[in-house]
Amino acid sequence: MAAPSSFARFIEFISKGIVAVRHSGDAPRAPVxxxxxxxxxxxxxxMIPTLKMPTAKGWEGDHKPTAAAGLKVNAFARGLDHPRNMHVMPNGDVLVAESMGERGNPQSLFDHAxxxxMQRARASGDSANRVTLLRDADRDGVAEESHAYIENVRQPFGIALVGDTLYVGASDALLAYPYEPGATKITTPGKKLMDLIPGGHWTRNLIVSKDGAKLYVAVGSxxxxxDAGxxxxxxxxxxxxxxxxSGRSRIFAGGLRNPVGMAWEPEGGMLWTVVNERDxxxxETPPDYLTSVRDGGFYGWPFCYWDRVVDDRVPQDAAKVASALQPDYALGGHTASLGLCWLPEGTLPGFPxxxxxxxxxxxxxxxxxxxxLAFVAFENGKPVGMPREILTDFLSPDEKHxxxxxxxxxxxADxxxxxxxxxxxxxxRVTGA
Structure with missing residues (x-):
């Protein structure tokens, strides 16, 4: 048998986490x-970014994340299949979107690496393509029931309920299902309301307007x-x-490389999102960010970032750069901030x-x-101060797992x-200690 090529050995080492691709210009920096x-x-x-990712290990025995002082954490539900996003129903049931990135068709050395x-880190593979219903009927903080609620949806992520209609953001479509309170399964096929383009940044999060008349659908690049024009x-x-x-749709805001989490801030009444910036x-360049989202706003991607700093790898559009809005709050470089939820004062002891x-x-x-799980305080409708930590220690100290x-x-609901x-x-599940 012929000896493995250097290419094959390199890919093998990458797949096992033995080596990482590191650009010579990278060095550890303080978070921004x-x-x-x-x-x-x-x-x-x-064009090649640093490539370093820990191997997915999971939690063993009683091991769990570390909660901030004054808080405690317990497992509300275990044994799911790559849970990504949730929606809490009026009766307290929790719907969970179980999905992951699809395996691609690598072309270059870096693509293969x-x-x-990503597969070693469980960031891509065979997607469950399911929405699961969790029920904590006795209200003890642990779900004792789990039901396959909706199946065979391509990479579900966003979930929203308006009246008797449940909306699901799949990677390729906005879908609508009939909702029956208390039911543990929907068998009616989803009605396609809007075609979406799968691939790339595939999460399609949803949030409902305050009056229930509109849905906001986040679509990443x-x-x-x-890179493909x-x-x-x-x-x-x-x-x-x-x-x-009416069934009509329009782009509410653009230039957002990968907006995922969305939430309403009650004092200012604005929609907010977290965005994953470029590689x-x-x-630390540029940082991911948390920002309010203005109707008609343009936030710079791909031409520039933050305060109109031009990315000279991209064919430029001067008018687009001039119109770019500066985000509100930097979250550190490449943190992959995905989830976003408004916490009213008093939700967690010691947190505003x-x-x-x-x-x-x-x-x-x-x-x-x-x-x-990070936290950013707000005052007068705007973020203030430095981020705080709610849950930590998801990563081994040596960054290998x-x-x-x-x-x-x-x-x-509680x-x-x-x-x-x-x-x-x-x-x-996080509560006061």
């Missing part, structure tokens, strides 16, 4: 946070920085507004009103970031904070 971040100048670079790394990015990197009565410019953020964690920096990875965040963990296959 807040309303006025000092963002490092982009590193000298080509990235594909192997196909690529990092419009901007025609391939049409109707992507944006948040759509879908009018339920290949350094550990603000946003809870599920930070899935980086795969593309020399020192890993994220891997926590991830026990879990935070994703969606929701408020349970006021507890729920967080989906797609590597641990757990829904964690």
């Amino acid at each position: 946070y807040g309303t006025a971040p000092a963002i490092p100048v982009a590193k000298p670079q080509g 990235m594909s192997a790394t 196909l690529s990092n920085i419009g 901007m025609a391939a990015e049409e109707n992507r990197a944006c948040i759509f507004e879908y009018d339920i009565a 290949g410019l350094g550990d 009103a603000g946003m809870a953020i599920g930070q899935h964690g980086s795969w593309n920096r020399s020192k890993l970031s994220g891997y926590k 991830s026990y879990g990875r935070p994703v969606g965040v929701a408020l349970a 006021g507890a904070v729920l967080m989906a963990d797609d590597v641990g296959d757990v829904i964690w």
Whole structure:
């Protein structure tokens, strides 16, 4: 038998986590946070970002995340299949979207390395394509019932209820299902309301307007920085507004590379989102961010980032750069902030009103970031101060293993904070100690 090629050995080492692809311009840096971040100048670079990701390990025995002082955490549900996002129903049932990225068709050396790394980290593979219903009938903080509620949906993520209609954001469509309170399964096929483009950043989150008349649908970009041209990015990197009565849709805001979590801030009445920024410019350049979303707003992708800093890897559009809005709050580079939930004051002891953020964690920096349930306080409708931690220790100290990875965040009917963990296959529940 012929000896393995250097290419094959390299891919094998990547798949086992023995080596990482690191760009020479990367070096550990202090996280970039807040309303006025000092963002490092982009590193000298080509198109290849650092590639480093821990191997998915999961939780064993009684091992669990560490809760902040004054808080405690328990498993609301275990044994799920890559839980990503949640929606709490009026009767207290919790719907969980179980899905993951589909295996791609690698072309380049880096594609092969990235594909192997993502599979090792359980970030891609065979998707469950299911919405599961969890029920805690005795209200003891642990779900004793689990039901396959909706099946055979391509990568479900967003879930929203309006009246007697349940909406699901699949990677390829906005779907509507008849909702019956108390039922444990929907067998009626989903009605397609809106075609969406699968692939790339595939999560399609949903949130309902305060008056229940509209849905907002988050759609990420196909690529990092419009690598296949901007025609391939049409109707992507944006948040759509879908009018339920008329069935018409429009782009509400654009230039958002990968908006995922969405939440309403009650004082200002604004829609907020967390956005995953571009790769290949350094550990902290640019930071992911939390921002209010203005109707008609453009947030820079792919032409520029933060305060109109031009990305010279991209063919430029001066008018687009001039119109770009600056995000409100930096969350650190490559934290992969995915989940977002408004927490009213008093939800968690010692925490004011603000946003809870599920930070899935980086795969593309020399020192890993994220891997926590974070919190950003708000005053007068705006974020203030530095982030705080609600749950930590999802990552081993040597950064070789991830026990879990935070994703969606929701408020349970009893006021507890729920967080989906797609590597641990757990829904964690956080309350006062």
